[in-house]
Amino acid sequence: MRKKLKSKSNFIPVNTPKIFGNEKAYVNKCLSTGWVSSEGPYVKKFESLFAKYNNRKFGISVSNGTAALEISIKALNLKKGDEVIIPAFTIFSSILCLLKQGIKPVLVDSDSNNWNMDINEIIKKINKNTKAIIITHIYGFPVNMKKVLKIAKNKKIKIIEDAAEMIGQNYNGKKCGSFGEISTFSFYANKHITTGEGGMILTNDKKYYEKCKSLRNLCFGTSGNRFNHDDIGWNYRFTNIQAALGLGQLENINWIVKRKREIGARYHNRLKNNKNIIIQDIKKTYAKNIFWVFGILLKNRKFKRDAVVKKLLNNNIQTRNFFYPMHKQKILKKKKIFSKNMKLPVAEYLSKNGFYLPSGLGISNTEIDFVSKKVNEIIN
């Protein structure tokens, strides 16, 4: 995969997955037995093992993390105009699931200490129309969500925990993805566990489980006629082949989490003395950084992000810019979703000055050392 991305053989892609366990054997079994669609036996097995790993009762596999969010929002049965709080600094999927269903997104700024949603801003934005909060963990640390979970419980505000980037992470000793009514995950190639494309919804609530399962599968009729459908759903099914890959990956989750932290710590040690950048801590009181990606935030205005990433690319190092905030998205401006003067300074600073380094499981220590050396040379 690495060489195909660019012809230069020493090119370091922003992500390379690592597939090294029983994945091939399980996928081959799908092919030799003919169980290739969503009906195959690996699907249920993967759902139940993934739920168990995250201390949840039920798992519903879906075609990707975006679909997981879309289904989860629909399962909450919100009304048009209800408000849902999301971060401004996140993937576009966080807002799509709301806009497509007529739900009003309410944005919160980021916390400069951890690049996640600012807890105090969440609390300020809660009002009588707030029906849910999507708690989205970004890049490495979980949202420090204790206070918010408590308020949400008191006010009967639903929580969807988007743990796409946090597979294997803990918050105060409990698995990320085990909080709130529903949690969602992605298994895209840059996630800790990959199934190529894929996603998962977890819940402890049988009612949400049944609803999400139905929404994933066209809401086929349950009162006699299968083709007389119960609701407006999607075909967001997950295949046996994807589940086969996922099972192989899940068997190595402890190694994966350990290696993610090693990659992060190695970069951290090599970059921590660079005064021109901000990097994330290794640990907070509530969590150890899992370093889904290793982010760099330019501190010194002398350095411009686009020029820096271009220089890194000239050294065969691929990077990815940080997310672009929701209130600045051109399509959302055109649709007048947010007020023109909205200012969310931390999210804006992150998106303008941040990028991340190659951080996938396939990276070697030699490559990390080379990337760090170049970062220190270029941002100096």
Ligand SMILES: Cc1ncc(COP(=O)(O)O)c(C=O)c1O
């Ligand atoms: C926090 C978060 N949520 C959701 C998604 C969407 O997942 P997918 O790409 O599988 O649709 C992503 C993707 O990177 C993400 O980072």
